[in-house]
Amino acid sequence: MSLHAAFGLHLGDLDLEVDLHVPVGAVTAVLGPNGAGKTTLLRAIAGSVAIDTGAISLGGTVLDEPPDAFVAQERRRIGVVHQDYLLFPHLTALENVAFGPRSQGHGPSAARVLAADLLDRVGIGSLANAKPRALSGGQAQRVALARALATDPAALLLDEPLAALDAGTRIEVRRDLRRFLADFAGPTVLVTHDPVDALALADHVAILEAGRITQTGTITEVTARPRSRYVADLIGTNLIHGEASGTTITTDHGATLTTAEPHDGPVFATVPPAAVALHRGEPEGSPRNRWSTTVEHLDLLGDRVRVRLAAPLDLVAEITPAAVAELALREGDPVWVSVKATEITTYPR
Amino acid sequence: MTAAAAVAVAFFAIPLVGLLQRANWSTVWGDLTTGQSRDALRLSLICSLSAAGLSVLFGTPLAWVLARTRVPGRPFIRGLVLLPMVLPPVVGGVALLAAFSLRSPVGGWLHDAFGLQFTFSTAGAVMAETFVAMPFYVITVEGALRSMDQRFEDAAASLGAGRLTVFRRITLPLIGPSVAAGAVLAWARALGEFGATITFAGNIAGRTQTLPLAVYLELESDQDAAIALSLVLLVVSLVVLVSLRDRWLTRG
Numbered sequence: 001m002s003l004h005a006a007f008g009l010h011l012g013d014l015d016l017e018v019d020l021h022v023p024v025g026a027v028t029a030v031l032g033p034n035g036a037g038k039t040t041l042l043r044a045i046a047g048s049v050a051i052d053t054g055a056i057s058l059g060g061t062v063l064d065e066p067p068d069a070f071v072a073q074e075r076r077r078i079g080v081v082h083q084d085y086l087l088f089p090h091l092t093a094l095e096n097v098a099f100g101p102r103s104q105g106h107g108p109s110a111a112r113v114l115a116a117d118l119l120d121r122v123g124i125g126s127l128a129n130a131k132p133r134a135l136s137g138g139q140a141q142r143v144a145l146a147r148a149l150a151t152d153p154a155a156l157l158l159d160e161p162l163a164a165l166d167a168g169t170r171i172e173v174r175r176d177l178r179r180f181l182a183d184f185a186g187p188t189v190l191v192t193h194d195p196v197d198a199l200a201l202a203d204h205v206a207i208l209e210a211g212r213i214t215q216t217g218t219i220t221e222v223t224a225r226p227r228s229r230y231v232a233d234l235i236g237t238n239l240i241h242g243e244a245s246g247t248t249i250t251t252d253h254g255a256t257l258t259t260a261e262p263h264d265g266p267v268f269a270t271v272p273p274a275a276v277a278l279h280r281g282e283p284e285g286s287p288r289n290r291w292s293t294t295v296e297h298l299d300l301l302g303d304r305v306r307v308r309l310a311a312p313l314d315l316v317a318e319i320t321p322a323a324v325a326e327l328a329l330r331e332g333d334p335v336w337v338s339v340k341a342t343e344i345t346t347y348p349r
Numbered sequence: 350m351t352a353a354a355a356v357a358v359a360f361f362a363i364p365l366v367g368l369l370q371r372a373n374w375s376t377v378w379g380d381l382t383t384g385q386s387r388d389a390l391r392l393s394l395i396c397s398l399s400a401a402g403l404s405v406l407f408g409t410p411l412a413w414v415l416a417r418t419r420v421p422g423r424p425f426i427r428g429l430v431l432l433p434m435v436l437p438p439v440v441g442g443v444a445l446l447a448a449f450s451l452r453s454p455v456g457g458w459l460h461d462a463f464g465l466q467f468t469f470s471t472a473g474a475v476m477a478e479t480f481v482a483m484p485f486y487v488i489t490v491e492g493a494l495r496s497m498d499q500r501f502e503d504a505a506a507s508l509g510a511g512r513l514t515v516f517r518r519i520t521l522p523l524i525g526p527s528v529a530a531g532a533v534l535a536w537a538r539a540l541g542e543f544g545a546t547i548t549f550a551g552n553i554a555g556r557t558q559t560l561p562l563a564v565y566l567e568l569e570s571d572q573d574a575a576i577a578l579s580l581v582l583l584v585v586s587l588v589v590l591v592s593l594r595d596r597w598l599t600r601g
Binding site for chain 2: 078090
């Protein structure tokens with residue numbers, strides 16, 4: 001039972017136009033900045049908003065295809081774990097989990113047995129009688145997951161499942177979540193803005209920016225060849241747009257770069273920050289690319305310093321604090337830059 | 350500033366003190382236990398509780414429709430429902446009389462078809478009280494429905510719950526305190542109802558003569574009894590006010 005969602009939806013300022021396919025048993029992470037439409041995408045699949053065009057289907061069943069078909073939210077058999085869990089505050093953990101089975105027509109005692117079993121499985125059986133306000137973030141997340149699984153859903157949607165957790169709990173819950181998702185037979189869509197979550201939990205990622213999916217593929221594919229500033233920033237690399245002609249790239253701002261492998265036409269090029277070398281005077285030697293510019297900003301990041309450079313190529317260089325001291329770099333200083341042609345990865349746009 | 354404020358406080362306090370000071374404490378209990386007083390107390394209790402009950406029964410779905418659906422003419426419906434709050438109650442009574450008296454088409458039909466008569470009957474007193482009390486319930490519950498986090502309802506629906514289940518098991522418990530507050534408010538308003546009741550249902554001892562009507566009548570004959578009955582209404586109002594304090598008086 002795979003999930004297909006190819007639809008358009010206008011909601012307020014948001015103009016969402018996506019095409020998403022999640023195979024059975026697979027986990028797709030939808031990664032994107034705030035306001036890109038991630039939650040709305042989930043709401044459309046869950047059925048709490050109707051789409052304007054296109055179709056959403058699960059297995060062979062059409063869930064939403066205007067103007068003819070619309071399956072009501074309560075009949076879609078899609079489990080949802082909401083961003084802030086939305087545990088019903090007046091019900092205990094057990095009653096929260098039993099709510100779905102009860103609504104599906106299970107008797108009260110059968111529903112409770114099922115719920116107790118699920119709470120045991122997510123490791124918080126002892127908290128069955130606790131009210132949500134007495135639960136920690138990690139515990140609430142587990143109850144929310146158990147509640148979503150209790151209806152035996154055909155697909156699972158997770159909206160920023162780890163965003164509300166502190167760093168310590170996050171690692172633990174992420175590990176457990178990974179185990180549960182591996183056991184889950186249906187397609188799963190995971191919405192997150194954290195690439196670490198996507199890397200740990202998902203097989204595929206879809207990058208959603210301003211209502212459009214800009215890139216899809218495995219995590220490795222997407223991070224190896226970023227196609228937007230957002231992805232480049234996520235993995236911390238420099239992304240350059242340009243026109244290639246043989247081993248020369250002319251950037252949109254008119255600067256040129258020499259690369260090792262030849263290409264022709266519009267290309268993306270990535271330059272790892274660690275491959276950008278800085279010098280006080282004009283460097284000599286092998287690097288094919290060198291130019292002078294000024295230091296715009298210095299940023300200490302762990303044991304590295306990220307140096308943001310001014311035009312013509314707004315690159316970020318990553319050097320050691322010792323190198324910064326040796327070069328006596330300060331913001332506004334002139335500096336020479338060199339990049340070896342072999343460090344630049346080029347791929348068609 | 351403070352002087353003017355003190356005048357205002359005095360303005361509210363003096364009538365209260367006056368009532369307490371004029372009360373004949375030695376006969377209060379006797380005045381409250383006369384046949385007529387007991388009838389009025391009993392009738393008031395029955396009518397106001399019925400009015401509060403009817404308000405909950407019909408006001409809850411109405412509040413839900415106003416808060417959650419997009420029926421056409423919603424602002425108009427809301428205005429209509431809230432009208433009794435600003436309408437002089439006696440006008441409400443006249444309107445009810447015009448609509449439901451035996452000589453009116455609706456009232457006549459109800460009487461001929463079902464044998465129902467509202468004018469000069471306890472049912473009429475309940476109707477008049479519900480007419481003025483229900484709006485208080487409706488605005489309270491509508492406000493609560495609007496301000497509650499509706500994503501809980503979404504979450505419940507995604508777990509397979511139909512509309513009615515969502516309302517019964519999620520919405521209603523979450524707005525429970527407001528439902529209670531609205532019901533108490535409507536009950537208190539019904540208990541104090543005078544104008545619409547006396548106009549529509551009349552002032553018949555044991556049948557339509559509620560506490561405020563008895564106070565009004567006793568004022569002519571037995572002032573001590575009128576004051577004793579007034580004290581009952583005063584105490585009830587104070588209790589309601591204190592119990593709703595958190596909900597109505599100290600917002601935010």
